[in-house]
Amino acid sequence: MKTALITGITGQDGSYLAELLLDKGYIVHGIVMEEEMNNPQQSFFRIQNILDRLTLHQAELHHPSQVNRVFHQIKPDECYHLAAQSFVSYSLEDESSTITANVNGTYSILAALKKYVPYCKFYFAGSSEMFGNVNSSPQDENTPFNPRSIYGVTKVAGHFLSKYYRQNHGIFTCSGIAFNHESERRGFEFVTRKITSGAARIKLGKIDSIRLGNIEARRDWGYAPEYVKAMWLMLQQENPDDYVIGTGVTHSVKDFLEIAFSVLDLDWQKYVIIDETLYRPDEAIELKANPKKAKEKLHWKNEVGFEILIKKMVLADYDRIKNHLE
Numbered sequence: 001m002k003t004a005l006i007t008g009i010t011g012q013d014g015s016y017l018a019e020l021l022l023d024k025g026y027i028v029h030g031i032v033m034e035e036e037m038n039n040p041q042q043s044f045f046r047i048q049n050i051l052d053r054l055t056l057h058q059a060e061l062h063h064p065s066q067v068n069r070v071f072h073q074i075k076p077d078e079c080y081h082l083a084a085q086s087f088v089s090y091s092l093e094d095e096s097s098t099i100t101a102n103v104n105g106t107y108s109i110l111a112a113l114k115k116y117v118p119y120c121k122f123y124f125a126g127s128s129e130m131f132g133n134v135n136s137s138p139q140d141e142n143t144p145f146n147p148r149s150i151y152g153v154t155k156v157a158g159h160f161l162s163k164y165y166r167q168n169h170g171i172f173t174c175s176g177i178a179f180n181h182e183s184e185r186r187g188f189e190f191v192t193r194k195i196t197s198g199a200a201r202i203k204l205g206k207i208d209s210i211r212l213g214n215i216e217a218r219r220d221w222g223y224a225p226e227y228v229k230a231m232w233l234m235l236q237q238e239n240p241d242d243y244v245i246g247t248g249v250t251h252s253v254k255d256f257l258e259i260a261f262s263v264l265d266l267d268w269q270k271y272v273i274i275d276e277t278l279y280r281p282d283e284a285i286e287l288k289a290n291p292k293k294a295k296e297k298l299h300w301k302n303e304v305g306f307e308i309l310i311k312k313m314v315l316a317d318y319d320r321i322k323n324h325l326e
Helices: 012-023 045-052 062-073 086-091 097-116 149-170 191-203 224-234 253-263 292-298 307-320
Strands: 001-008 027-032 054-058 078-081 121-127 173-178 208-212 243-245 271-275
Touching: 001 012, 001 062, 012 027, 012 045, 012 224, 027 062, 027 086, 045 054, 054 062, 062 097, 078 097, 097 121, 097 149, 121 149, 121 224, 149 173, 149 224, 173 224, 191 208, 191 253, 224 243, 243 292, 253 307
Parallel strands: 001 027, 001 078, 027 054, 078 121, 121 173, 173 243, 208 271
Antiparallel strands: none
């Protein structure tokens, strides 16, 4: 029976990954921050249904001694490093904490892994934000990185730290360069969930409108549970490698809006206010994945389409708000 350690286990991806691994017979541990442990009702809602099957460890990832303690104690066979300051707008406001959390945290984990469990396979959660202001589309594993946000910069740093430990210390490390992936568990600070929950609230008479930034921005959106499967597949390969994970199809925020509101028989143009103050600085050129390598080597593919993804999110938000579960 394998033991897995997940950082960021309380997040969207972490919760789906924990479920996947438990279903496959793993013993699953997770690292959580002190503030999460002190407020479990708010922090653990995504893993509430499996909480009795998990072992959680309190540690701050940028403190090596705390990370060392966890690795020394549980000695995992696989480590999935998903934790990060992941909302791009936050990183524009607080660069120092983003760098500390994302870069120092990744280094602490890799150093502890090398010291205590050098046989442990390691997954690093990369991001399409690493590509940033690209000159070509779609992007694959050979596309040069040109990040335009501090978040993207820290993810590039983590990617190369992972690669360094693979090349110089023989550690089995993989980076999954994942494009945008959404679900019913996406955080409310992200535009996709702002749209789906906003549409639901409008339909139920809770609010009159929502404010959005650049609705012409385009993204490659997929379904999160399928992306965590790709993470697991990477660590089951004979040799470590890096993979781009995405659908290879892009849509605009406007496309997302139209479908989300239509699910509830609403005309989005009557309820959406465009607010230029919400535009992101240095908006990246269209980011579009080329997942050919993942499809060929991992035999991975996305099956939940764009419209189905949005419908799942909208109906989940509608039911949650209607039943007073927020």
